[in-house]
Amino acid sequence: xxxxxxxxxxxxxxxxxxxxxxxxxxxxxxxxxxxxxxxxxxxxxxxxxxxxxxxxxxxxxxxxxxxxxxxxxxxxxxxxxxxxxxxxxxxxxxxxxxxxxxxxxxxxxxxxxxxxxxxxxxxxxxxxxxxxxxxxxxxxxxxxxxxxxxxxxxxxxxxxxxxxxxxxxxxxxxxxxxxxxxxxxxxxxxxxxxxxxxxxxxxxxxxxxxxxxxxxxxxxxxxxxxxxxxxxxxxxxxxxxxxxxxxxxxxxxxxxxxxxxxxxxxxxxxxxxxxxxxxxxxxxxxxxxxxxxxxxxxxxxxxxxxxxxxxxxxxx
Numbered sequence: 001x002x003x004x005x006x007x008x009x010x011x012x013x014x015x016x017x018x019x020x021x022x023x024x025x026x027x028x029x030x031x032x033x034x035x036x037x038x039x040x041x042x043x044x045x046x047x048x049x050x051x052x053x054x055x056x057x058x059x060x061x062x063x064x065x066x067x068x069x070x071x072x073x074x075x076x077x078x079x080x081x082x083x084x085x086x087x088x089x090x091x092x093x094x095x096x097x098x099x100x101x102x103x104x105x106x107x108x109x110x111x112x113x114x115x116x117x118x119x120x121x122x123x124x125x126x127x128x129x130x131x132x133x134x135x136x137x138x139x140x141x142x143x144x145x146x147x148x149x150x151x152x153x154x155x156x157x158x159x160x161x162x163x164x165x166x167x168x169x170x171x172x173x174x175x176x177x178x179x180x181x182x183x184x185x186x187x188x189x190x191x192x193x194x195x196x197x198x199x200x201x202x203x204x205x206x207x208x209x210x211x212x213x214x215x216x217x218x219x220x221x222x223x224x225x226x227x228x229x230x231x232x233x234x235x236x237x238x239x240x241x242x243x244x245x246x247x248x249x250x251x252x253x254x255x256x257x258x259x260x261x262x263x264x265x266x267x268x269x270x271x272x273x274x275x276x277x278x279x280x281x282x283x284x285x286x287x288x289x290x291x292x293x294x295x296x297x298x299x300x301x302x303x304x305x306x307x308x309x310x311x312x313x314x315x316x
Contacts, residue, residue, distance in 0.1 A: 002069045006062055006202050013058045013207060017051070017214045021221050024048030029097055047219060050093040052227020055207040056086040059234070062203035070197050073128050078204070078237045080124070084117040085162050085233035089225030104225070111159065114229075118158035121237075122151060128241065129154075135193070135244040138314040142243075157245055162232030164255035167262060167281045169228040171293045172217035174283060176208055177301045178254045179231045183208070185251045185308035186238055192315060194242040204234060217293050250311035254304045258282055 024030065030046035060079045067075035088110060096104035105113075122129075132150040133142035145153065169175035183204050190196030211227070214220045223231075235252060239245040249256055261282035268276045277285040286296045 002065065002199065003202065005065055006199075006206070009058060009061055009065075010206050010210060013054060013210050014213075016054050017210070017221065020051070020054055021048050021214065024050075024221070044219070044222075047222055049097075049222040050090060050224035050226040051211055051215065051221040052086055052089060052223045052225075052230060055211045055223070055227060056082055056230050058207040058210075059204060059230075062207065066197065066199045066203050070199060072197050073125075074196065074200070074238075074241050075203070077121075077125055077128065077241055078200075078234055081121055081158075081233040081237035082230045084121065085114070085158075086226055086230040088113045088117065089166075089227065089229040092229075093224040093226050114159040114162055115155055118155040121158065122154050129243075133243055134246060135242075137247050137250060137311050153245075154240060157240065157248075158233060158236045160232075160259065161236045161248065161252065161255065162229045164252070164259040165232035165235075166225060166228040168255055168258045168283070169223060170281060170283055171287075171297055172219040173212060173215050174293075174297045174300060175228055175231065176212040176215050176223065177297060178252075178304050179235075180205055180208055180212065181301060181304045181308055182235060182248075182252045182255065183238075185312055186235060186247065189244060189247055189251070189312060189315060190238060190242055193244065196238075196242065200238070204238075217297075247311055250307045252304075253307040254300050261285070 025046075025048055028046070029050065030048055059082055063075040063079045063082075066072070067079075088105075091113075092104035092110060094104070129150075132145045132147060134145060135142050165175055165179065168178060184201065187196065187198075187200045187204065190200070191198055208231075211221075211223065215223065232255070235248060235255075236245075239248055258281040261277060262280045264276050265280035268274055278288040279285055283296050283300065287293070
């Protein structure tokens with residue numbers, strides 16, 4: 001019954017995307033491209049955005065149904081995490097569209113809301129996050145953290161990883177494709193190590209897979225910050241619930257690399273006045289190296305798959 005209901009909801013999501021795309025085009029609810037971005041992206045201007053407005057409610061509904069059937073708080077935790085960070089993204093997308101500019105929320109405003117919602121999540125669910133023992137990849141051991149250190153780490157993870165998925169969302173199919181690989185292996189590790197419910201594969205992976213049908217090049221719709229910020233929060237909530245956060249270094253390898261490329265680029269320019277990459281995040285560097293979008297997306301997905309398989313093999 002649970003799977004049947006889930007498939008019906010997934011089918012409804014599939015039917016909603018063409019209607020949303022048509023509506024968004026009529027309302028000019030489209031993407032505004034950053035002027036400092038690659039010239040190759042000019043054709044994307046006006047493509048319907050905020051596609052996360054379809055798949056985030058789908059994820060939430062499926063997780064709430066999962067809770068009703070399986071009575072596991074992980075489903076509530078993921079639902080609230082996704083909703084809170086999706087709200088930040090939607091506010092950013094909506095403001096960008098109203099201003100007819102690629103800049104929605106200011107970076108400081110976005111960061112403030114990310115930190116605020118991370119703090120709210122921590123205190124609402126803190127009793128479900130005990131004990132504070134972090135599992136280490138490849139070593140069957142844990143690191144015990146006191147509550148203060150873990151609180152700082154927790155806020156850093158949610159804020160950092162939601163930004164990481166947001167930064168990766170720069171090419172057709174890239175963030176969605178990486179997220180599918182990342183979430184599949186993150187969930188499988190949770191199932192094997194902590195007996196996490198296997199239904200998470202349906203409630204998280206399937207909605208993004210449906211979105212990806214409309215997001216591969218040439219994308220008919222973008223997820224926008226509405227979707228991308230929530231993806232990082234979903235991965236963070238999965239790993240913080242069972243405390244295998246460090247596994248995200250491998251299962252979310254490309255998300256980590258994309259973020260590091262921005263940090264390296266900004267730091268190098270401020271300290272030396274020189275850039276390390278032609279453009280950051282790093283997927284733009286390869287674009288300017290004349291790699292096609294499809295080539296970059298495919299190779300990044302394969303790299304993320306390899307690192308995910310490595311860390312999964314480490315627990316078998």
